[in-house]
Amino acid sequence: MMGKSIVGLDISDHTIEVVELGGSATSPKILGMARAHLGDGIVEYGMIKDEKKLADTLKKLFAAAKPKKIDHNNIVFGLPESLTYIHTFRADSHSAKNREQLVRQELVATVPLDETSFVYSYSVLKDTKDGVDILAVAIDRETFVVWKNFFKKYKFEVEIFDIESLALFRNLExxxxxxxxxxxxxxxxxxxxxxxxxxxxxxxxxxxxxxxxxxxxxxxxxxxxxxxxxxxxxxxxxxxxxxxxxxxxxxxxxxxxxxxxxxxxxxxxxxxxxxxxxxxxxxxxxxxxxxxxxxxxxxxxxxxHSRVRGKSIPLEYIEATGLALRGLSKKWDKHHPTIDPKIRLPKVAKQNRKKDITQIPSELGAVDTAKKNKPTLLIILLIISVAALAWAFLYRSAQDNKPKDDVYLAELEELDVILETKGVEVIDIEEDVVTSTEIMTTSTISTSTNDVVSSTLVTSTSIN
Incomplete structure (x- = not known):
């Protein structure tokens, strides 16, 4: 990102500040800045409540920036601190290959997101023979996805999801x-x-x-x-x-x-x-x-007071300026963890979301847990195929041996029996209103790596 102008974007419940910096990390220059107040009901406690009004406000604000308008790319966005969990801890000396599991266990024990998944990242602050100081940040996965999709939908190109407290540190004297x-x-x-x-x-x-x-x-x-x-x-x-x-x-x-x-x-x-x-x-x-x-x-x-010289930075802009500074130098990469907007987030079934975590360690790269689900999906598809063939056979038999008025209910009963023998939960249906049945299939399979993988497949079977 060095050599390009960088935009720092700070959105709170009541205000938005945006700053564009050019130049270098040692001699940054302010290219544009603007601030706006947000009305009630647009953003509340860091959550988007009215995306259309928020997008309209952002577009107008970027266009009204002084001394020149700000483009919608190269943005460093500060994740709402009210929704971000920051945890520093000291661990006993350990090998780097064991660090991922160690950080994961620490966050599971400390982050209060019991029944949902979260995305996290971490950096090593200090590594000595006496121990390792680690800074970890986590945010609820669904919250992260909402903000990520919002920026994508309204064509604001966010390159980094940053941490607001670290942005302040970068810009303060x-x-x-x-x-x-x-x-x-x-x-x-x-x-x-x-x-x-x-x-x-x-x-x-x-x-x-x-x-x-x-x-x-x-x-x-x-x-x-x-x-x-x-x-x-x-x-x-x-x-x-x-x-x-x-x-x-x-x-x-x-x-x-x-x-x-x-x-x-x-x-x-x-x-x-x-x-x-x-x-x-x-x-x-x-x-x-x-x-x-x-x-x-x-x-x-x-x-x-801001580190940026040459122009007085109002107190309200210190955080947005610190966000922009993040993109002007790679020196912050080592100790300042961030969330990469390009991280692939595998879909997770609701009933399997307890303590589900997507890890983005700054020193190890992203983990794509979706790859672990491929064997499971193949087996599930095989089960569904076998069930479909069996159902087709029974359907023909039912056509030959039962009166027309009884065919519909008989087909459903036989389908229930077939699927239940495969460990499938069948959703109850009403006889007089349903023309199709949705079946939720949950399989738990032990892979060759001894990981337990859970996957959910939703299929729809039409009844003629």
Whole structure:
């Protein structure tokens, strides 16, 4: 991707930021940037609710970018953090060939997606004789497919699905000689990410953010939401209206309390000191927030600043700019796992989705589990063929020996018997409304590699 202009795209529930960068990793240049607000009901908690409105907004935004419009290709998209699971852990020393299974087991034990499948990727942060530090990211497979198909349908060419916390790290001017906490205060959630010189070490989500502050004003001051939002921006924590400022301060206290809990947990587990906190996100610009956070957190607190020189980058664009930086240099490949949009995702039957995982390790490449199903499918097709021949034979016999009025029910009964002897579940049907029967066949077969493969085949048999 080097040598091309790269587009960073950040979509949250209420806003979209897009930045196009050219030049090189050491000297990036802003070619275009734009920001838009999203209305309610378009994206909620990272899920697309109205794809047509979202697509229309994106097209208009790309066209309205300044100083020039942005093309719909070479895009690095930040997967919604509310739907992304980030896990760092230390494993005992092991061989690289055993790493895939080790990471898989760790994610199965920690990612709260019990009854569904997920896509994941990982990178090795540090490998020493004392152990291996691994950063793994996972997202629900269906969520990933929804976003992937959305971009494909509306002709936005996404080359990388990136991780938002890592995008912030790339674009922030922070001192990597000491552990640093980045607090991204968004609309619905506040992300607490702690980095050291090797990269992301801890990630924690607080489910309170800007919307919580606004709603507190609505509830406590009995004002409408639009006015509450205006008062929040106008007054902050230091406004002249003491009732407004006090309400905002109490809501900020709730957020900072959970931020402090996350920092304390990290320091206790890692035995490392967090000596600086950097605030980013639109809500971080609240008047008086940085000064107040210094008092509460009792450490050095600053607002984030972009690494990109030559033009002032507003705080709201820091993440989108960090996403674009991902495409300007391959140096991020080693420690920053991403999800490849070209990964083939095999279809998985609903009843077999418990803990089903598609792995995309950044150092090993994608695993196509569909290949393992070929022997199973051949055997299933053979069973269906045998059943069809048997049914045809019995059908002819029934035509010769039974009255016309009884033929239909007799055929169904005989078909049920044949299929049930093959371990097939037959769906019950009503005599007076059904003209065809759908049969769900599930076979579990042990392959030569001792893997258990489950496959589902749906067939339709017409009854004349």
């Amino acid at each position: 922070i001192d990597l000689k000491k552990d640093t906490c980045v607090v991204d205060v968004g609309d619905k959630t506040t992300r607490v990410s702690i980095f050291d010189k090797t990269g992301l070490k801890f990630n924690y989500t607080v489910h309170l953010a800007g919307d919580h502050i606004t709603q507190s004003l609505v509830d406590k001051q009995k004002i409408k939401k639009d006015k509450a939002e205006t008062e929040k921006i106008k007054s902050g924590l230091v406004g002249k209206n003491k009732k407004i400022s006090d309400t905002i301060t109490k809501s900020v206290d709730e957020i900072l309390l959970q931020v402090q809990e996350g920092i304390n947990f990290y320091m206790e587990q890692s035995q490392q000191e967090v000596s600086q906190v950097v605030f980013v996100g639109g809500t971080a610009k609240l008047k008086g927030l940085v000064e107040y956070a210094k008092h509460v957190l009792k450490t050095d607190v600053t607002l984030g």
